[in-house]
Amino acid sequence: MAARRLLSRSLLSSLRTPTIYTAPALRMPAPLSKSATQTAVRRLTATAQHLKPAAAAAVQVDYPMTHEKISNPPNTKWFVDNQFVESKTSQWIDLHDPATNNLVTRVPQSTDAELKAAVDSAEKAFPAWRATSLLHRQQIMFKFVALIRQHWDRLAASITLEQGKTFADAKGDVLRGLQVAETACGITTQLTGEVLEVSKDMETRSYREPLGIVAAICPFNFPAMIPLWCLPVATITGNCIILKPSERDPGASMILAELAKEAGFPDGVINIVHGSAKTVDFIIDEPRIKAISFVGSDKAGQYIYTRGSEKGKRVQANLGAKNHAAIMPDANRNHTINSIVGAAFGAAGQRCMALSTLVMVGETKEWLPEIAKRAAQLNVNGGFEEGADLGPVISPQAREKIEALVQSGVDEGATLLLDGRGHKPAKYPNGNFVGPTILADVTTEMKCYQEEIFGPVLVCLNVETLEDAIELINKNKYGNGVAVFTQSGATAGRFQKDIEAGQVGINVPIPVPLATSFSFTGNKASIAGNANYFYGRHGLQFYTQLKTVTSHWRAEDAVATRAKTEMPTHH
Template sequence: MAMEELRSGTVRNFVGGEWTTGAGDPIPVTDPGSGESMGAVTVSTEADVDAAVAAATEAYAEWSRRPVEERVQPLFRLKALLEDHQDELATLLATEHGKTFSEAKGELRRGIENVEVACGMPTLLKQGSGIVERAAPGIDESGIRQPLGVFAAITPFNFPGMIPLWFLPHAVATGNALLLKPSERDPHTPRRIVELCEEAGIPDGVVNLVNGQADTVNAILDHPGVAGVSFVGSTPVAEHVYERAAATGKRVQAQGGAKNHVLVSDSADLAFAAEQTVSSACACAGERCLANDVICVFEDVYDDFCEQVAAAAEAQTVGYGPDDPDVGALITEEHRERVEGFVEESVDAGARLLVDGRDVVVSGHEDGVYMGPTVLADVDPAMRVAREEVFGPVVALTSVSGMDEALSVLNGSEFGNAASLFTGRGGEAQRFRREADAGNLAVNAGTAAPMAFFHFGGEKASFFGDLHAQADDAVRFYTDQTVYIERWPDA
């Protein structure tokens, strides 16, 4: 579909192999980098959700009986299609979300990696099951992983390409059917992915697309035909999803918000650490749960590091996402005002403003929603900017006496998503690995982003549930293990 058509059309639902329109009033979709319309997205009512669950339930009955080797064949084709259309998808994603073309391609590559892992489902299902011959006299015993039915994936605006692919291939390969409910802010990329699923040969009803807002989500959470829900979003909504879905007996994996830290030792390569810090905090305009934006710097190198971070931030280019600058647009004007409020409040409370990105204007895109990299120094860990998720290109620097204080600041956060340490000392790295209370840790890397064959961690208020996204955790989440005991008296 040409971009001109996207700017005037409506993203519809995909239910049982048919494109349908929800009964609710459509929601406008806007290109945040230009302020131009990108059409609208349909809104699903409770009746629309019920129809999607019915179609998925019918498809599951046949799909779950197919051999796993047969179920993964469409995923091999989907991987090839995603790669063939990667530039097209990246342009679409960068346009409707605001992130840069390179960031969009990187996001899609991460999603494709999940499809690759799910293609190995015959082996993944075997792991952890096993068989014990002669478990008792005349008895063999084994564990068998079986699908559960219809699952739902409720995905966020900040990664409209990657996050649906965290869940979709694993749910499908294990034999389940799926309802995908993407963000209403950038629905075109998920729609295109669903089109490619259809082209890859995934049967009608196995993958369904339902669009909407909070009422649509609640209809999914309450529906008795949904066996489980995967969610990524803010902590308050993740907690709501977890509680409401679990109250009706559903499985839930709910990834919440974050407040991630970088620890910079006096033994670190400061130039490298500064470059990685700015990249981590400002990539995707800071709108990602892995953004490390609170920087705890050992006091002996604090002043030097502040200067280097400021220089790295000032070197970043801000522009229209498809043109591939360093930093693209924020998602909405309301969100930019919220991020700017964090900066203003911090300065009023005593933080030093080293780099101010609030007055950035992108030539030719004056109606876009832009904010450049912003660096705050002398931030007190008690300030709101150091405690709450900003979701914008803001770096908050604070001085610490050493490793003890740095870990205390990190572990004092209510969140536990990710953290990074820059050091030249192995002892500091080992202590960080043992004592840092976060689910994704990195040493001498700016962003602790797990590969698709590891689960995506999260602790404390950053995750609600027992089994995370990706890898072995995903297989266990989308299946239940039946213990099978077999006895033949004449054997």
Template sequence: MSAQPTRITHLIGHQPWPGVAERTSPVFNPATGEQTGVLDLASAALVDEVVDQASVAAKLWGRTSLTRRARVLFAFRELLNQHKQEIAELITAEHGKVTSDALGEVTRGLEVVEFACGIPHLLKGGYSENVSTKVDAYSILQPLGVVGVISPFNFPAMVPMWFVPIAIACGNAVVLKPSEKDPSAVNAIAELWARAGLPHHVLNVVHGDKEAVDALLDNPTVKAVSFVGSTPIAQYVYERGTSAGKRVQALGGAKNHMLVLGDADLDLAADAAVSAGYGSAGERCMAISVVVALEGIADDLVAKIAERTRTLRTGDGSKGCDMGPVITSQARDRIAGYIDAGVGAGASLVVDGRQDAFDGGPDGYFVGPTLFDHVGTDMSIYLDEIFGPVLSVVRVSSFDEGLALINASPYGNGTAIFTNDGGAARRFQTEVEVGMIGINVPVPVPMAFYSFGGWKASLFGDSHAHGIEGVHFFTRTKAVTQRWLDPSHGGLQLGFPQNT
């Protein structure tokens, strides 16, 4: 007999919410189809109440010294490193990605935490002495107050950590609304923040759906919102948030291309295409979904990709499979519909993921890795972000045709080129209209001290995630001009100075 679904609720001021939710949402294990949790959904009134509590905490936390803030960050970093395996297993249980992939997600989030540990250096500002006679000028960076973070299902740990550690390090209080599909990892991470010594109400986790999102976007006390999700929703979040006077960084969808030139190492390119196309069941905004192959090498490349694709085992991500399920039964059916549409449009179906034998529960949300060749640019499998394990090969006659194809896409999130020609690679990085570029690297997610974000319909707003752009997003700058007419004397102090 199946276990009774576990109640999952908000964490407000480090404590589970004691109320009774008017609305709830089921949480499933995608590998079995079994309901494992019942999630409380926040009302707009509850969101507003939490924001009010966070506002009080933000005033105190924003006046806390940089040294003490950094100590909390360091303590959190150690706890997260100690418990990353447990968090990875929570991700696998609710998202479905294989545990090794989930562990990699937590590790990449940990890199942002480590970046945020350097917040005393990152918030130094600037200073100019004697800009006029006995006049000095300097700049200071101050927190915004309360900020909101709305994170997606596909990276339930990493994406919140793109924003939350930097926002907290900068002195803000955060109201975090994770995806309702896989909420437990965020709750576990929030508990580690409490153990690290973060004051009450500086981080609050509020679970919910559109009602909670709209409440964050509309509340005037929330000064900024970070969002990651599909392009239509990103545009909605950006427009509604900015119309309410907020800063908004809204990272949207993608259709990432990988251009393979004739001089490329085809074994390396095939490995990269399979890894980047089918990792996390294709549910990555940085997934490669289109391989753009020059005609001279396309047959060989497709054969190598197909050979590797057929070796992959799809099933329960906790049991050593190569690829796990997709997030919901609706996602599975939608992806299968795109495969049907590709066949109907005349693309060559080289590997059919609908026919796989799956190593998981009979009710799991499985669709196997799928490979199309001879895909036309007017087909839905090319135009739409499928967000599943469907890889399309488009053939071109030249570098210029491939570059033009990529630049014609309405998206500009990530792209890659595989070549041994340094000149071609340099021209590609200069001329391609995409925010993140890989040269012989298929998933070019920047390290934490750089910033993550795309161009065109892949980003709404002008700030990218983490790195120095993240620090700027979560702070306001003041420029101060000062003149002191008489020197002052602070008295004798012979003890060694200490930071407090």
């Protein structure tokens, strides 16, 4: 326990200005279990005095595994020219542990000079980075991937402390971003051009070239995954990136910056700035920034897309969602209920692909009491606690909004089947906890249906037929994801053909495709603008621009050719 307290006190210093030790014998190719991680941390701490500083084979030995209060929390730094720098701002944003509301760090609102310096750094770095061979950039990405794997648990611990996810869920957050970075390592097969002979001795070639300086504006709910949706693809294609993590949980991004430096990214290729609206406006208005990736709320996303597009920038914006699942009477009952409970309440419902809405077809509405019973058995607790199924929501304000939307449903006639409001784990009475909540007999006119709740709340509507379910879902303005639970191939085929959402699951509650070949393909009001999708082939296209070169080299003009002795027979 004493070692744990020591680790917690040194947490933020280690996350932002880390102490690195050589440990050549240690290899962590995959994330450890929580108990194994705690054991490893204790052993490393006990032997740290025998380890000497070095730049390679580095293992971070002091990261948090508890929610204990941090004495004298340090400030979060910003990252420029491969250095962690103390901000000179006078405006700071307090960041609290959602499980306790204890202060974890203060995040700077980057100054005008700091924001400009980040872009200056990227501008200076771009010519050399663009000219770096693709194979060399690939080698750096290989090292970056290996370091993320090595520091997997450390990244997850930062997420649990700052965002509130359970430790196991936080490791999944890292994994889904890591998969994008791993896929980026295959860039040599993804960035090939085309060539066509268009006439005698004339050919046209196409190339994909980097845009220059790009930016990513990231949300609080996936502190590792979303930065890793952007950073690997943007940089391996030759761009330099300005990353703005959420001011609510920037720790994972700062660790990624440290690992990127260790992997060999040159100064200025990756820069990190902080803040809220002021920083966003700078990114939109700065003419040297050519493209913006954004994941977040409707209001912010529409603003960034509209204003950024007016400035002539490329903008990809993933916005809100209201993901439905149609439950057919022939569905496998046990699998369906377990899938629903996990997808609705995992991550405390704070994900754009959360399964927040059930459409109960026919007699399946009779399943709701059993769904409520299983949901009530979930362990709502601090994210570092053994066996926790979901942690707190991000802030007291988020909790209040969620609870108000639940009450609006009750006021408008919904049946409160399970009420998680006011939940207080014994060890964390001051946290932002909302337990699993289920509203039944909801109608499409209710506010709790029309708005994205973004919490552990499941709203349930009743219809009689498959056609009714499809019609109801298609009328919703959002189109991120949808699922159907059935054992009928014909029913599934009809559903996937007629439904309008971009990501469809058949007996799969959260159908986000892996980054290996596919992209995140939400549609309708969940995506602003044209089909600019994150990662995969379409993500690569977003961060590059086409160039075609048509050349004419006459064969008869070739030099050092064999001499001809015969008389010419033509003019």
